[in-house]
Amino acid sequence: MAEQIGENDRLVSAVSGASSGFGAIYARRFAEMGHDLFLVARRQDRLDELAAELREKYGVRVETMRADLSKPDELLAVEKRIELLKNLEYMVNSAGFGGNRQFPDVDIDLETRMIQVHCIATMRLSRAALLPMTARRRGRLINIASAAGYLAGWGAADYTGTKAYILTFSRSLQADVRNKGVRVQALAPGFVKTEFHDSETMKNSGVKEKIWRPLWCSAEKVVDTSLRQINRPIRTVACVPTLLYKLVAWGGSAWCLAPLRVLFSGGRVR
Numbered sequence: 001m002a003e004q005i006g007e008n009d010r011l012v013s014a015v016s017g018a019s020s021g022f023g024a025i026y027a028r029r030f031a032e033m034g035h036d037l038f039l040v041a042r043r044q045d046r047l048d049e050l051a052a053e054l055r056e057k058y059g060v061r062v063e064t065m066r067a068d069l070s071k072p073d074e075l076l077a078v079e080k081r082i083e084l085l086k087n088l089e090y091m092v093n094s095a096g097f098g099g100n101r102q103f104p105d106v107d108i109d110l111e112t113r114m115i116q117v118h119c120i121a122t123m124r125l126s127r128a129a130l131l132p133m134t135a136r137r138r139g140r141l142i143n144i145a146s147a148a149g150y151l152a153g154w155g156a157a158d159y160t161g162t163k164a165y166i167l168t169f170s171r172s173l174q175a176d177v178r179n180k181g182v183r184v185q186a187l188a189p190g191f192v193k194t195e196f197h198d199s200e201t202m203k204n205s206g207v208k209e210k211i212w213r214p215l216w217c218s219a220e221k222v223v224d225t226s227l228r229q230i231n232r233p234i235r236t237v238a239c240v241p242t243l244l245y246k247l248v249a250w251g252g253s254a255w256c257l258a259p260l261r262v263l264f265s266g267g268r269v270r
């Protein structure tokens with residue numbers, strides 16, 4: 001906590017889910033750009049470690065906030081802080097987690113928390129970020145979706161459902177702010193080796209063992225592609241890094257492949 005940012009003219013970037021994975025990499029990239037940082041996650045020790053590294057290496061100011069974004073009061077505290085970051089340049093909504101159970105044998109509270117973190121927190125923090133960004137007519141909002149948002153039938157009903165929400169929500173947001181100087185991106189990566197696949201909710205999924213090596217992408221490459229794409233003059237809102245996952249995304253949404261999708265999802269209704 002301690003260090004306060006946003007009280008001078010320096011650019012600020014905010015990242016949720018900054019304690020590991022994509023979020024921590026975005027934070028490092030923004031620090032390299034010389035931005036002060038506002039970092040959010042539940043593991044305060046991890047945030048403190050990252051903040052110390054970035055202060056020392058890049059001389060930037062870093063404010064951290066411990067918050068569980070599935071809890072409305074903690075989410076509200078984060079929102080209120082982001083609304084006040086008048087020089088907010090980038091906001092990244094990276095907080096998220098996977099699930100590994102088939103309906104109806106799910107932990108329904110966990111699935112509800114997933115909707116709170118992926119959908120409600122992304123929606124509320126997007127709005128909080130857009131307030132200073134649209135006032136300044138400048139800023140970039142990156143919401144982490146997934147290539148899974150284009151798919152169905154992978155034993156992850158809420159994961160695919162919430163990621164599809166992030167994709168569509170972000171596209172519509174971009175339409176709403178198109179004349180207000182703000183760029184929106186929905187990043188849709190495929191499999192990436194981060195702590196995501198080692199978490200409590202994904203243990204026993206066997207994904208790390210089962211998934212073919214060429215299907216894994218590097219987390220650094222994914223983040224760098226995202227940052228390159230959001231700054232291109234001509235771009236799409238959805239950013240799907242790597243050709244292979246572009247094909248997956250296309251296959252998941254092309255109407256002509258509907259019969260194949262039915263087969264893959266076991267969707268033959270008897």
Ligand SMILES: NC(=O)c1ccc[n+]([C@@H]2O[C@H](COP(=O)([O-])OP(=O)(O)OC[C@H]3O[C@@H](n4cnc5c(N)ncnc54)[C@H](OP(=O)(O)O)[C@@H]3O)[C@@H](O)[C@H]2O)c1
Nearest residue numbers: 017019020021022041042043069095096146192194195196
């Ligand atoms: N890795 C992949 O294969 C992959 C592929 C496509 C999309 N994604 C998406 O990418 C995003 C980032 O995941 P990652 O791969 O970077 O995994 P990760 O290393 O596990 O990072 C997830 C981050 O989210 C935070 N988080 C989780 N639940 C939270 C909560 N209730 N409140 C606040 N923060 C919370 C975690 O921090 P704390 O635990 O400290 O709270 C952590 O910083 C997720 O939305 C994920 O769905 C991942």
